[in-house]
Amino acid sequence: MEPGEFRAPGVSMSGFDGPGDWRWFCLDHIRAFNAGYNFFEGMTADEIEAEQRPYAGWARETRAFASAADTAGPRWADFIDPLDAINARFAEARQVRPDGRPLNDADRKALKVLGLKADADRAIIRKRYTELVRRYHPDRNGGDRTHEKALQDVISAYTHLKSAPAFA
Template sequence: MADGNTQRRQDRFHGRIGSGEQMCAHPGCMERGEFRAPGAARSSFDGPGDWRWLCLEHVRAFNSGYNFFDGMSSDEIEQAQRPFAGWERETRAFSAAGGSAGPRWGDFVDPLDAISARFAEARQVRPDGRPLGDADRRALKTLGLTAEADLKAIRKRYTELVRRYHPDRNGGDRTHEKALQDVISAYTHLKAAPAFA
């Protein structure tokens, strides 16, 4: 059993993948074709190309005669040898607000407006041009306010919600304690946020 595994490992290491049932495709050769080499029909859009089977001697000759640049002009060869070949494609710039600019597919269909709504939210800025971060948007949502709210509106809404949720205002009922903590946390965040400074 170990001999079979060792033999298979050696066969694979040397590139032998054929069973040896085929004969070498080189004209006049009577050796077994155990190595695969590309045939006349190369891989293309229509599918993979064909293969031919060669013996060890002829597959070595085939490999030594391989030239990547065969059929290329001197300008094409120079272009392929540049250190940064392939890196000249356009990439999207990073957003100043930290969010992505969103998809640029002209024919993309978004019937539920799910993706574009996500990107519209990520690009949301205040009327004064200051960008809002994710934490700012969450805090505003907790207080039930929009991005247009200023610090005065935030204080007013904070006061209303503290009065509503505080146990002293609703007969000692502590069921709104989590909501009260969220409101206090949101207000603390917003009053120190750069967008509202």
């Protein structure tokens, strides 16, 4: 007889009293066990029908997940985080403008591309855009096109921010 490495349910099933017991079989014996195993053994026709419904197991309502913007962040007053690894995730979501206008994710991303903070106004955005276009444009760099992707990102960010409600 070979040592058992395949687990099969035993006589008592999992329930309130614990996980139940298991029997261990070798490959040949687990194949024989699986061939004769009947999950529905001892059930009435109504119980079998209830188990086979497509939504069986989904009867309980689940809670909705919270997004990072909805939470104020971790409340660990005594936790020392020298690299600010935990709070960094929540700092971006808490960024607000001095005038109280909300920033969406696209606004934050565009500001990051331009290297600006949330308190930037239209004049600062325009000035930073001009600086970056001069830095990355091939005509200003002797025809060097290595910064073409960065230039496209800057133009796209500026175009977005120009029409963003937070900066109107």
